[in-house]
Amino acid sequence: MNIQDAKRVLEAALLCAREPLPLRELKLLFDDPVDAVTLRPVLDALAEDWADRGLELVELASGWRFQSRPAMRLHLDRLNPEKPPRYTRATLETLAIIAYRQPVTRGDIEDIRGVTVGAPMIKQLEDRGWIEVIGHREAPGRPALFATTRGFLDDLGLASLAELPPLDGSGLGGDPNAGQTLSLLPPDPVLPEGAGPELRPTPGVEDRQDDPAEPADRATAPNLARPDGADEVVAPSPDDAVTADVLPVAAPAASQAPDAEVAADPRPPTETT
Known part of the structure; x- marks a missing residue:
């Protein structure tokens, strides 16, 4: 040749x-x-x-x-002045968790983020071609397992999941073994999608603001770190507690001084029907 x-x-x-x-x-x-x-x-x-x-x-x-x-x-960019769509910080956090901890269920993502993951957010990532359902966990309800696609890697300019930036020592959700999950990732996701928009958080969006949706069933998505499958209840942070100010309470009307005529009447009050 x-x-x-x-x-x-x-x-x-x-x-x-x-x-x-x-x-x-x-x-x-x-x-x-x-x-x-x-x-x-x-x-x-x-x-x-x-x-x-x-x-x-x-x-x-x-x-x-x-x-x-x-x-x-x-x-x-001067030939195409239209700005690419941007995604909320919550959406990018969800995508990052799937990329580093795949395959994961919606309940696993909620356990790591500590907030409810709305179904519209998952659908948005699926419609973009960045994640897909690769199976179901053998647990009550058989929750769907999500993983990234080849289109996700193409849009990031990566050839494999091993090229993702390494996690720091803290890992995702405080899991010290999160950085070791790259070796467990599936080697052959789905076919690619087209070039994608920028992966940047939308300015002005709170870090913990998710799309409104019904919470996923935790019973159908046990945490990967709990082999016994027991549900874990996340206790609210003390910083999230609302402290009520003590306000002065006005005296009730019954405690006011009685009318002079009523005070002079020696007969007991009669209950009317």
């Missing part, structure tokens, strides 16, 4: 593709059988040819694609 001809073929296919192309599809471009071991060095050489240009060839979770370099974003 001629390397220069192969690079031109790959370049044309990748520039015209609307989605990242995996190696199994790129191999179909050639008449002679080509394996991944032979094709990968050609792709690396093609990426090197584009090193000083406005586009770059990158490998993502779902395949290879050309994309604009981050330095070009300021100029490209």
